[in-house]
Amino acid sequence: MSLQLFKIETVEVASPVSSITFSSIPQGYTDLKLVLSSRSTYGNNFGNPRITINGSTSTFSRRSIYAENGAAGSEVGSDTRIIGVIPDNATANTFGSLELYMPNYASSTYKSYNVDSTTENNSSTQGVWLLAGLWSTTSAVTSITVGPIDGNFATNTTATLYGVL
Amino acid sequence: MAIRSLKSGTFSRSGMVGNPVIMPGSYESIATVTVSSATSSITFSSIPSTYTHLQIRGITRSSSANNYDNIWMRFNSDTNSNYASHYLAGNGATADAYAWSSETQIRSFYTAGGTASSNVFSVSVIDILDYANTSKYKTTRHLNGFDNNATGTGDYAKGTLVLSSGLWRSTSAVSAIEFTINGGVNFTQYSSFALYGVN
Numbered sequence: 001m002s003l004q005l006f007k008i009e010t011v012e013v014a015s016p017v018s019s020i021t022f023s024s025i026p027q028g029y030t031d032l033k034l035v036l037s038s039r040s041t042y043g044n045n046f047g048n049p050r051i052t053i054n055g056s057t058s059t060f061s062r063r064s065i066y067a068e069n070g071a072a073g074s075e076v077g078s079d080t081r082i083i084g085v086i087p088d089n090a091t092a093n094t095f096g097s098l099e100l101y102m103p104n105y106a107s108s109t110y111k112s113y114n115v116d117s118t119t120e121n122n123s124s125t126q127g128v129w130l131l132a133g134l135w136s137t138t139s140a141v142t143s144i145t146v147g148p149i150d151g152n153f154a155t156n157t158t159a160t161l162y163g164v165l
Numbered sequence: 166m167a168i169r170s171l172k173s174g175t176f177s178r179s180g181m182v183g184n185p186v187i188m189p190g191s192y193e194s195i196a197t198v199t200v201s202s203a204t205s206s207i208t209f210s211s212i213p214s215t216y217t218h219l220q221i222r223g224i225t226r227s228s229s230a231n232n233y234d235n236i237w238m239r240f241n242s243d244t245n246s247n248y249a250s251h252y253l254a255g256n257g258a259t260a261d262a263y264a265w266s267s268e269t270q271i272r273s274f275y276t277a278g279g280t281a282s283s284n285v286f287s288v289s290v291i292d293i294l295d296y297a298n299t300s301k302y303k304t305t306r307h308l309n310g311f312d313n314n315a316t317g318t319g320d321y322a323k324g325t326l327v328l329s330s331g332l333w334r335s336t337s338a339v340s341a342i343e344f345t346i347n348g349g350v351n352f353t354q355y356s357s358f359a360l361y362g363v364n
Contacts, residue, residue: 005192067253067262118330
């Protein structure tokens with residue numbers, strides 16, 4: 001059977017907001033896929049979006065490999081970062097590109113997810129990341145919130161949540 | 166016959182007994198190009214602006230005298246220096262980072278080259294979010310790799326895995342995408358790109 005993708009909801013930011021929430025997520029799909037084209041109002045070199053699941057910011061952990069400022073590296077963390085939002089001091093009109101994939105989001109096991117993202121702009125202060133994350137909770141995922149750790153999502157940021165069968 | 170509610174995800178019985186289940190998905194094929202004889206470029210043109218995002222899936226191999234080559238990607242025939250690219254590349258031993266800016270094309274990914282082991286092709290998935298949004302420059306995200314079965318010496322000759330990104334500094338909607346190979350060499354037979362629209 002082929003993979004099938006169904007849009008659950010798209011949000012486009014008309015004026016800066018601190019976060020975007022997808023709530024009442026239907027439980028009938030197999031996996032979830034979130035794509036985010038984002039820019040923040042915060043003027044640091046790298047912006048970090050974070051994820052909140054079912055209102056929780058605890059029991060998260062992650063590992064990532066990355067290329068930042070022309071150097072490759074790897075890191076671990078016990079936080080909600082999913083990495084990859086363009087900051088306000090980047091090339092004008094550029095937006096980060098991020099995809100988060102979470103299999104078995106309605107299961108009674110811990111929730112693993114992977115993220116690939118970029119803050120591509122026409123300068124050396126740029127990064128690409130691959131991240132594996134874990135939310136060590138057995139609850140089904142019913143809501144997901146994403147938002148920049150610093151500042152707000154800028155106008156024209158878009159986020160779409162898909163269900164996958 | 167069961168149908169699934171897209172809102173609740175629950176199954177129920179279709180009132181159209183005997184009819185096939187119709188589930189309108191968000192992922193649609195726009196076009197597929199498969200190389201039947203060696204060619205120097207693969208182009209998708211007249212791309213409709215009606216989708217939200219684009220995704221391209223490809224398998225490629227070049228005809229060069231190298232084990233691997235760079236695939237270039239250009240939008241709307243824009244030959245100006247409006248492109249930037251960044252790579253995170255691993256070969257099983259090291260991870261490397263590369264950056265290019267103000268170039269005339271995006272460096273999309275590494276393809277298996279003409280001296281790679283026979284029948285080896287690279288695989289790639291490229292996402293272009295909000296490709297028709299005229300308030301944004303266009304950012305691309307690529308995941309690509311190939312394995313050359315432990316053959317070859319140096320750099321990525323034995324194979325590589327690349328996460329890369331590209332930028333086209335234009336607010337125009339993407340209406341055409343052209344792929345070429347570094348040095349103007351050809352895509353070999355059976356190379357293929359499939360373009361999908363995502364709603």
